[in-house]
Amino acid sequence: MADEPRRPHLHEPDHTAVRVALWRALHVQADTPPHVLEDEIGLKLADPGQHWRERGDMTMPGVSGVRASMVARARFVEDLVAERADAGATQYVILGAGLDTFAQRRPELGSRLGVFEVDQPGTQAWKRQRLDELGYDIPPWLTFVPVDFEAGDSWWERLTAAGFDPQKPTIVASTGVSMYLTHEANTATLRQAAALAPGSVLATTFLLPLDMLDPDQRRVQEFSMRNAAASGTPFISLYSPEEMQTAALEAGFTKAVHVSPDDLAARYFADRHDGLRLPRAEQFLVAEM
Numbered sequence: 001m002a003d004e005p006r007r008p009h010l011h012e013p014d015h016t017a018v019r020v021a022l023w024r025a026l027h028v029q030a031d032t033p034p035h036v037l038e039d040e041i042g043l044k045l046a047d048p049g050q051h052w053r054e055r056g057d058m059t060m061p062g063v064s065g066v067r068a069s070m071v072a073r074a075r076f077v078e079d080l081v082a083e084r085a086d087a088g089a090t091q092y093v094i095l096g097a098g099l100d101t102f103a104q105r106r107p108e109l110g111s112r113l114g115v116f117e118v119d120q121p122g123t124q125a126w127k128r129q130r131l132d133e134l135g136y137d138i139p140p141w142l143t144f145v146p147v148d149f150e151a152g153d154s155w156w157e158r159l160t161a162a163g164f165d166p167q168k169p170t171i172v173a174s175t176g177v178s179m180y181l182t183h184e185a186n187t188a189t190l191r192q193a194a195a196l197a198p199g200s201v202l203a204t205t206f207l208l209p210l211d212m213l214d215p216d217q218r219r220v221q222e223f224s225m226r227n228a229a230a231s232g233t234p235f236i237s238l239y240s241p242e243e244m245q246t247a248a249l250e251a252g253f254t255k256a257v258h259v260s261p262d263d264l265a266a267r268y269f270a271d272r273h274d275g276l277r278l279p280r281a282e283q284f285l286v287a288e289m
Contacts, residue, residue, distance in 0.1 A: 013123045015231040017098030018046045020136050020176060023067040026058060032274045037071040041101040045130045062220030065279040068255050072264045072278055077173045077203050078102060084171045084201055085112050091170040093140060096177040103142045111141050116164055118155050121146035169199035179207045179235040186237055194252030194289060202287045209238045209281065217279045241283055248287040259284035
């Protein structure tokens with residue numbers, strides 16, 4: 001892989017999307033099997049250069065817990081997609097898709113659904129070119145939905161214009177996004193998702209306030225927040241589980257379940273002997289209509 005960027009004419013994805021892709025690959029390369037998630041396609045897309053494992057965000061304090069969170073969140077969502085597809089859901093929407101590789105890794109599941117990736121136009125143009133360069137076709141069940149959030153585009157309007165049917169049961173995933181949005185924007189997303197057809201579900205992550213973390217994890221979170229701010233993507237919104245559940249119910253969901261890192265650890269890390277553990281910072285909310 002080249003160290004110099006080969007695509008200067010297209011927008012590069014933001015630093016956050018690249019970091020997530022690299023952490024997922026690092027789990028495969030640095031942690032012992034069985035792996036919670038097998039994903040090195042995002043690494044190929046990002047093409048970070050041969051020394052990527054020496055980057056500061058790959059070696060920072062607490063990085064093993066961070067990558068554990070990245071693979072646990074992705075595995076949880078994909079298990080939920082499989083479960084809901086079996087129950088009759090026919091659409092899967094990925095908000096802030098970044099370098100998500102579900103469509104490339106899970107075609108047997110994706111082909112049962114209409115999959116919609118929502119992200120910034122520049123990121124999506126870059127990703128489509130990289131997929132083409134790597135020899136990945138765009139299957140007919142996958143739709144890229146470019147949304148210029150900075151220009152005030154409505155993701156809902158863009159989504160429906162791209163062929164999404166709000167009358168069909170849908171899984172909506174929004175992971176690693178809420179902390180970058182204002183409370184008002186998060187509330188608007190919850191209200192929009194709550195208007196989906198019965199049988200639909202929203203899975204979203206959120207970060208705890210710093211005062212809810214123990215000292216060691218608080219230091220790791222503060223480090224992450226400084227890096228995010230330096231990259232131009234500061235953390236804006238942090239929530240307690242009770243605040244997120246209340247916001248979802250007030251938005252119109254009939255059920256809002258908090259899924260903690262302990263829940264994910266019991267599900268995916270119980271038999272591990274390498275010390276890989278999930279930090280408390282990132283939590284899940286699963287809201288149903």
